[in-house]
Amino acid sequence: FCICNMMSFKLALAVLLCEAVRSGWSLAKDNTDATSQSAREARRTAAAADVDDANLPDRPLQLVRPDPMHHQHLELVPENVKRLHHVNKAVAVVAVVGKFHSGKSFLLNQLMGKQEGFGVGPTVRPKTMGIWMWGKPLEIVLPSGNPLSVIFLDTEGFAASNISESYDAKIFSVAALLSSYLIYNSVKIIDQADIDYLELLSKRTQLFALRSQVTKSQWFDQFNHDLLKFPPLLWVVEDFVQMTEGEETAVEWLRRIMETNSREDNKHGVNLLGMFDKVDCVTLFLPATTKTLLQDLSKAREEDLTPEYRQERDQLLSRLKKGLVPKEKNGKSITGGELATLLEILVTAANEGSLANIPGRWETFISRLRVGALEDCITYYESNMEVLLKKHNHGAINESELREWHQASKENATQLLSRLLLGLDQVNNTFAELRSVADEKFESTRDLNEKKIHIACNSAQKKIEVEAEEEAQLCVLPMKTSQLNEMYKSIQKKALARYKEEVGFLEGNGAYRRHSEQLKTGLEYVFKAITLKNKQALEAILNAAIETAVEKFREAAMNHNGVPRTTADMKSIIGRVRVEAEKVFADKAASVEGESLYTPFQGHLTTKLAHEEELCKKENLDLIRAACKTIAGDLVTRCLHNTGPSKMVLPLNETELRKRLAQEEKYAIKEYSEVQAEFSDTSAYKEGKHELEERLTAIWKQREEENYEAYIREVDVPLNTAKKLIMLSADKYDTEFSVTQYMKDVCLLNLDEGKAKDWQRSLKITIVEKFIRDSDDLQKMIDSKSGWWSAIKGFFQWLASLLS
Secondary structure, eight states, X not given: OHHHHHHHXXXXXXXXXXXXXXXXXXXXXXXXXXXXXXXXXXXXXXXXXXXXXXXXXXXXXXXXXXXXXXXXXXXXXXXXXXXGGGOOSOEEEEEEEEBTTSSHHHHHHHHHTOSSOSOOOSSSSOOOOSEEEESSOEEEEOTTSOEEEEEEEEEOOBSOTTOOHHHHHHHHHHHHHHOSEEEEEEESOOOHHHHHHHHHHXXXXXXXXXXXXXXXXXXXXXXXXXXXXXXXXXXXXESOOSXXXXXXXXXXXXXXXXXXXXXXXXXXXXXXXXHSSOEEEEEOOOSOOSHHHHHOGGGOOGGGSOHHHHXXXXXHHHHHHHHOOOOEETTEEOOHHXXXXXXXXXXXXXXXXXXXXXXXXXXXXXXXXOOHHHHHHHHHHHHHHHHHHHHTTTOOOOHHHHHHHHHHXXXXXXXXXXHHTTTOSSOHHHHHHHHHHHXXXXXXXXXXXXXXXXXXXXXXXXXXXXXXXXHXXXXXXXXXXXXXXXXXXXXXXXXXXXXXXXHGGGTTSHHHHHHHHHHHHHHHHHHHHHHHHHHHHHHXXXXXXXXXXHHHHHHXXXXXXXXOOOHHHHHHHHHHXXXXXXXXXXXXXXXGTTSTTHHHHHHHHHHHHHHHHHHHHHHHHHHHHHHHHHHHHHHHHHHHHHTSTTTOOSOOOHHHHHHHHHHHXXXXXXXXXXXXXXXXXXXXXXXXXXXXXXXXXHHHHHHHHHHHHHHHHHTHHHHHHHHHHHHHHGXXXXXXXXXXXXXXXXXXXXXXXXXXXXXXXXXXXXXXXHHHHHOHHHHHHHHHTOSHHHHHHHHHHHHHHHHO
């Protein structure tokens, strides 16, 4: 297994080189060449066959599929296996095995003579899963005169990614033991690693263990171990374009490699030549030479296939038919029903784990062969075509001239072949092959010429685009849009004229027209780029004009001396400055006037000027607010002085006090209004006046408080005497209301004597309440009477006082 893994590693590198081409192989068309001997034979045998299997559709049918969960076991497709029972004649099975994407399905389609046959994967993912059969067998007549139903099997390719090695062994084992003829398909070459892979694959299938697991009851009344022998092996090397050594044939080449053992530790004395009773080898030339067809051969018609390939394919088909024999049991041919039973036995045994793991990936390469007079005439044709190519320095050629030269060269080559084959019979097929090869080579030359035409047109297009762009770069920006459009039209006209001058001889070709349109598109891109730069340059002018105009507005509207302006002055100044700023913008952006950008930028200027105007107004309003605040502050200071101790001795009668305070407030408000009269329509004026009124109100409250305190000082002795009396008798009262009322009564009684005797009662009540509120001892006494019971009782005491 280590040897297998090492071989797989080397082969993986080869896989990467060929998968890109092989992955695109698809279905190929039926061979319709009337001169092909094998095709005539196929039609004769088909006509002779007695086809009575109407229940077998003419399409691929999957007999065995991988389990959907793990892709490790095989599952029968019952509805399709049952269809085998409709094949009542003797059957022969032709199975094709090999690496995935090696062209097995395409080869089978060619052997069946069908263009639309087994599916061919156009991507690197494997297409065929499990084992498929062509639903309608190929009916032929053996040389003995007996009819034979040939069933073609297509198998899932080996060494696909994410597929277990034991699964490959199961596919190989079932296909090999089911076959009458086993075809191993490879590509380009046969190397030792390829041989080792197939040899290991064959040895590790453990066919003897498989035989031992199959019971007699599973195969009618008697199990025939001959059914489990290896069939003849036919090695098909596709895409073979090389030559073997000396006079060595393909079979000799294969046998020589099979007889060479590359594994030093091989303990088995049996190789492929010993396991297979018969080993044969054929090579097939490339079916096509263009990349398009190789990627998807389903698009290739019979005439698109190379003559070498068709010839070797027909030889392979003839050899295959001669070697076909019915699948037998005990010397008797089996039918489709017995084949279905054998398939079920093999799949069941394969799933029981009797097969060994198979090593990793492998790939092969093949060579090519050229012969005889046909090769000479092809060389002659190629030489004639070379004359035309040299005439044009192997550059692009007008398609009409190329086709006319091809027709003349092909006719000359045909005449040469006629002279070379003079006197020979049955040479019509050779003439057809020559014409086919010449047409194919012409198609290759034409494809190459198309590429040269594309390169020539593309080169001219790119060069002229660069020249046009360089010319456009020389223009001085910014410029008027109308001038830029005229310049573009001039550059475009000259560029298209230069393009026609350089490649005009290719004018009838599609590439010429395509690149002409691409040139126009490229010139449009150049114009769009220049237009964008021009737009940016115009925008730069407009932005600079806006900045200059805004700066002019800001400078002219600025208040340099810090003196606030009236609303009328501000309106006049801003109106004048705005006109000046707009004129500056118009002068600076005169070169852009008339462009589509001009109006939007004018609107942008208007927005910016409006913003600057708001800033100027705000700045002026701040100056007015500061002035109003200063005046208000001065007036407050004056009022404080006029109502202070030096001007007004306390206590004063409340009426007299309020009269003097009201007079001071009146004078202050009046003076504020007169001084700031020119700003009376502003919010700052109103704010300043409101602030002045609030500050004066605070002063008046302060003076009234000071007046009460002066009164209290006047009656300090009688109030303190009342406090002592209260402290002695307060315990008699149990509620906040009663004790507070008692305190007021005692204080008022004491004030009715002395200086306060003639004071107004309301003044005396106010003085008493303030005295009680400011005395901590009295407040503690009141707080000591608090509580929910005191509150309830006090409430009723209060009601009683109201009633009394």
